[in-house]
Each structure stands twice: as C-alpha cells, then as structure tokens.
Amino acid sequence: MTPPPVLSPPLRVSIQGYAGAFHEAAARAHFQDREVITVPGHTFAEVIEQVESGESDTALMAIENTLAGSLMTNYDLLQRSDLRITAEVYLRIRQNLMALPGVAIDELREVYSHPIALMQVREFFHAWPKIKLVESADTALSALHVRQSEDRSRGAVAHSLAAELYELDILAEGIETNRLNHTRFLVLRKGRDTDQDSGDKVSLSFSVSHAAGSLSRVLMVLDAYKINLTKIQSTPIIGRPWQYRFYVDFMLNGTVSVTEALAGIRPITQELRVLGIYTAGQKP
Ligand SMILES: O=C(O)C(=O)C[C@]1(C(=O)O)C=C[C@@H](O)C=C1
Incomplete structure (x- = not known):
C-alpha cells in the first residue's frame, strides 16, 4: 500500500x-x-x-x-x-484611483494611500489641486476605509483587486508617474545563519573607517573579483553623526565564492554582516 x-x-x-x-x-x-x-x-x-x-x-x-x-x-x-x-x-505596480460607485473625480477632496504609493502618483494629482493626499497604513486599508466611510468626497489609490474586494469604482487606472x-x-x-543558504545573489551590510578612500577600497576589491554590484545604499548610523552604514547587493559570477569575496573585504570593513544569500528574482 x-x-x-x-x-x-x-x-x-x-x-x-x-x-x-x-x-x-x-x-x-x-x-x-x-x-x-x-x-x-x-x-x-x-x-x-x-x-x-x-x-x-x-x-x-x-x-x-x-x-x-x-x-x-x-x-x-x-x-x-x-x-x-x-x-x-x-x-x-499599477496604481488606480477609486471611490464609491457613481462618484466623479471632481467630487473628491481627500485621497488616501500608503506613503510610497502616493509618491508614485503625485504627478497625476497636479491636475486636481482641490484633492488633498492623505497618508495611511496601506493601500487596501485605504480602499476599505472609503467603503466604510460612505463618504463621496473620499478616494483611495490602490491595486485593482482592492476596488473589487471593497466594491469601489475605478475612476482612473494606471495613474503612476511612469509605467516602469x-x-x-x-x-x-x-535566523542570521546563512551557512545552508545558496544562490547567485548576496546582500551585505558594513561600515568603513572614517578615512579617505575606505569605501572605494572595498569596491575595488569587488571589482577585482569581477563581481557585479546591483545596488549600493547608505544609511546614517544612529548615534554616530555623519557616519554611514553601507548596504551592498551583488551577483556572484561563478568564479569567486561568497567566502572568498568576504575574505577579501573583511579586513577593510567593520561590522560586516551577510544579510542573505539567495536566488536573484525574475524582473518583470
Ligand atoms: O500598501 C500596499 O499595498 C503595500 O503593499 C505597500 C507598498 C510599499 O511599501 O511600497 C508596496 C508596493 C508599492 O510600492 C506601494 C506600497
């Protein structure tokens, strides 16, 4: 059996x-x-x-x-x-303006959405100066609030699925500033232990000494290994004014291992941390 x-x-x-x-x-x-x-x-x-x-x-x-x-x-x-x-x-991400059924755009006075979603659609609202954009926790919750408020002067910016779920009308679709x-x-x-993880992409964080050329030395080592950097981001280190933590994402090229890459930069970085080793996602 x-x-x-x-x-x-x-x-x-x-x-x-x-x-x-x-x-x-x-x-x-x-x-x-x-x-x-x-x-x-x-x-x-x-x-x-x-x-x-x-x-x-x-x-x-x-x-x-x-x-x-x-x-x-x-x-x-x-x-x-x-x-x-x-x-x-x-x-x-395709953003849509939605409101209660039958509402016209010029009736709207407040439009709610997640702050990152609002940043993506600001240009669309230049043509509607009477509409105030209001930040909320989430796009879907904004749509739900419009439904529950029964207020014809309120709208939301959200996924078309939210319009369907909360029975709202889409007044304008694809309102993001750029289609890309x-x-x-x-x-x-x-768990921080990445030992069992594998993949072609690596994310690291580190800081460097406050000395001339310290970041460029790290980048030069990665360059010498022919490692393709996909992103570098710095954030301020709280409590250490004007000092920064760097977040680096890169693709492994098949010739250098993570261990080798880390060994190359460990002596010239501080607080080096592997945030993840994973398979690069498919870009649409
Ligand atoms: O509010 C949502 O629907 C979210 O999932 C948040 C979020 C974000 O955090 O960036 C997700 C993707 C879009 O860029 C807009 C908003």
Whole structure:
C-alpha cells in the first residue's frame, strides 16, 4: 500500500497590509505552489516581530521602488532584526484611483494611500489641486476605509483587486508617474545563519573607517573579483553623526565564492554582516 502523501501545513506569510495590498499580491506571486495564509501587519516593524516571535514563518517586505526609491526605514529594520533574506520578488505596480460607485473625480477632496504609493502618483494629482493626499497604513486599508466611510468626497489609490474586494469604482487606472513602476520585495526568515543558504545573489551590510578612500577600497576589491554590484545604499548610523552604514547587493559570477569575496573585504570593513544569500528574482 502506498503511504498517504505528507501534506505540508500552510505557510504563514507576514505582509504589511491587508487583503488587496501589493504585499499580498507579491506573496501570492512568490509562493504560487504553496498553500499560503497571509498574516497582516499594520507596520513593517510589526511584520518583522511576527517572524521573530514565530507567529509567522516568513515575511515579505518592500525594500525599493523604481519611482519612489529605497524604503530607508526598512533597511534599518532589517539591520536591527534577527532575520535574513532568503529570496527577492519583483512586482509591477499599477496604481488606480477609486471611490464609491457613481462618484466623479471632481467630487473628491481627500485621497488616501500608503506613503510610497502616493509618491508614485503625485504627478497625476497636479491636475486636481482641490484633492488633498492623505497618508495611511496601506493601500487596501485605504480602499476599505472609503467603503466604510460612505463618504463621496473620499478616494483611495490602490491595486485593482482592492476596488473589487471593497466594491469601489475605478475612476482612473494606471495613474503612476511612469509605467516602469516596479517594487522589489525581500522574503525574510528567522535566523542570521546563512551557512545552508545558496544562490547567485548576496546582500551585505558594513561600515568603513572614517578615512579617505575606505569605501572605494572595498569596491575595488569587488571589482577585482569581477563581481557585479546591483545596488549600493547608505544609511546614517544612529548615534554616530555623519557616519554611514553601507548596504551592498551583488551577483556572484561563478568564479569567486561568497567566502572568498568576504575574505577579501573583511579586513577593510567593520561590522560586516551577510544579510542573505539567495536566488536573484525574475524582473518583470
Ligand atoms: O500598501 C500596499 O499595498 C503595500 O503593499 C505597500 C507598498 C510599499 O511599501 O511600497 C508596496 C508596493 C508599492 O510600492 C506601494 C506600497
């Protein structure tokens, strides 16, 4: 007799936001072949805590957007957390203006959305100076609030799925400033130990001494190894004014291992930390 298949329990994925948010779309796209339960978090800090405490197995966290730039506070959260990056997800972000059924754009006075979403659509609203843009926790929650308020002067900017879920009309679709609007999300799991992880992409953080040329020396070593840097970001180190932490993402080229690359830069960096070794995500 063949034994019954072992069913794996659904994966609990923490996301910033609620049903219909872009984080949910990214989670569903990434874990397509797994049964997923999304665990909503109000803030990115809450999302990190949920994984650290074991309330969820993994989290998705937006880290950069092609129009709005880096989510600087998320770099800090990642640095202070015990989590590591195990994958990345790229998602095309299409923003839509929505309101209660039958409402016309010129009736709107306040439009709610996530701050990063609002940064992506600011130009569209230049033509509507009577509309005040109001930041809220999440795009989907903004849509839900419009529905619950029953207020015809309120609108939301969100995914078309949110309009469907909360029965709103889309007044204008694809209102992002540029169509090449993509967000990169990190998949995070508990534990800093990356020893069992493998992949072609590496994310590191480090600081350097406050001496001339110290960052360029690090970059020169990576260049000598023919390592292709995909991103470098600096953030201020809190409590050490005018000193910076650097976050570097790079692709391994098959000739140099992570261990070799780390050995090359360890002597010329401080507080070097591997944030993750993972397979590079598919860009849309
Ligand atoms: O509010 C949402 O729907 C989110 O998932 C948040 C978020 C973000 O944090 O950048 C996700 C992707 C888009 O760039 C806009 C907003």
